[in-house]
Amino acid sequence: MPQNLRELPKFRDGLSYLYVEHCKIEQDSKAIAIFDRFGKTPVPCANLSLLFLGPGTSITHSAIQSLARNGCLVCWLGEHGVRFYALGTGETRSAKKIIHQAKLVSDKELRTEVVRRMYMLRFKESLSPDLTIKQMRGMEGARMRKIYKDAAEAAGLEWKGRKYNPTKWDEGDPLNRALSIANSCLYGLCHAAIVSAGYSPALGFIHTGQQLSFVFDIGDLYKGEIIIPLVFQMVAESPFNLEQRVRIACRDLFYQTHLIERILPDIDILLDFSRSDDKNADSIPSLLSDLKIDAGEAVAGDIWDPDEGLIKGGINYEKLEKLEKLEKLERSD
Numbered sequence: 001m002p003q004n005l006r007e008l009p010k011f012r013d014g015l016s017y018l019y020v021e022h023c024k025i026e027q028d029s030k031a032i033a034i035f036d037r038f039g040k041t042p043v044p045c046a047n048l049s050l051l052f053l054g055p056g057t058s059i060t061h062s063a064i065q066s067l068a069r070n071g072c073l074v075c076w077l078g079e080h081g082v083r084f085y086a087l088g089t090g091e092t093r094s095a096k097k098i099i100h101q102a103k104l105v106s107d108k109e110l111r112t113e114v115v116r117r118m119y120m121l122r123f124k125e126s127l128s129p130d131l132t133i134k135q136m137r138g139m140e141g142a143r144m145r146k147i148y149k150d151a152a153e154a155a156g157l158e159w160k161g162r163k164y165n166p167t168k169w170d171e172g173d174p175l176n177r178a179l180s181i182a183n184s185c186l187y188g189l190c191h192a193a194i195v196s197a198g199y200s201p202a203l204g205f206i207h208t209g210q211q212l213s214f215v216f217d218i219g220d221l222y223k224g225e226i227i228i229p230l231v232f233q234m235v236a237e238s239p240f241n242l243e244q245r246v247r248i249a250c251r252d253l254f255y256q257t258h259l260i261e262r263i264l265p266d267i268d269i270l271l272d273f274s275r276s277d278d279k280n281a282d283s284i285p286s287l288l289s290d291l292k293i294d295a296g297e298a299v300a301g302d303i304w305d306p307d308e309g310l311i312k313g314g315i316n317y318e319k320l321e322k323l324e325k326l327e328k329l330e331r332s333d
Helices: 061-069 096-104 106-123 133-155 166-171 175-198 213-235 243-255 259-270 275-281 290-294 317-332
Strands: 018-019 023-028 031-036 039-043 048-051 056-061 073-077 086-087 303-305 309-311
Touching: 018 061, 023 061, 031 061, 048 175, 073 175, 073 309, 096 106, 096 259, 106 133, 106 259, 106 317, 175 213, 175 259, 213 259, 243 259, 290 309
Parallel strands: 018 048, 023 056, 048 073
Antiparallel strands: 023 031, 031 039, 073 086, 303 309
């Protein structure tokens, strides 16, 4: 486990994701290795952001430990990669951002401001302050219909509308199946970014009521720009072997568009985190730095008091002493 936040890899510098199925994953030195019918494939996980585990996959305890230590989110998916079952933990241990997110989502006026910024980012233009949320939703619906129509015309395909039934997967047309696969890849990457930064995937602003509501909020920022044109192009080329082809194409396009570098800065802008962080720096006097919190389990965090604010919480002093010695050595250098 890194002992200094400067040693933690930045999410924006990582690889987007890797999808595997029908294989066994084991620890390999400080990384992992995938064993399947093709043999052994070593995978350096230090900069891997997200590992999708599809059907027929088994993974050892030590492999999960290596992935967790390197801040790689692990997601267990169902057949075709469109069913979500479970996930591991994120990289940060600080609750600062999720507290800020909870404050915004719990206040009607603040939440409305975030929703407005989300729609402005989708439209790539300013919106009149007189517009209601309902009107903005209507504009978004019209925008998406146009995006689907334009993508269909460009690919020479007929578009009959978005229809998705996970219980009757094979009955869906190639376009809808490919869209579902691509969306799962996009949402997975957004999910990894959200938990990596310490936000909650459940506290959505436009979407609400699900454990992935905020994931849908963020994923929808990029769907019209990245996913839809790609999917229509892939289906136009061939309707066969869509699952694998779409996943690989998504991974390549995420890299080409530098999507992984955009997600967290966009979230911070949407939630106005930087300004809030500066404004509240003195009013929330954290007794333990994020450095010590993210360095491991040395600290339990602060304790809330209605009169005194934050007070010193339980501390593992033996581990904390080691961290403080490390900081002194760094200052002396």
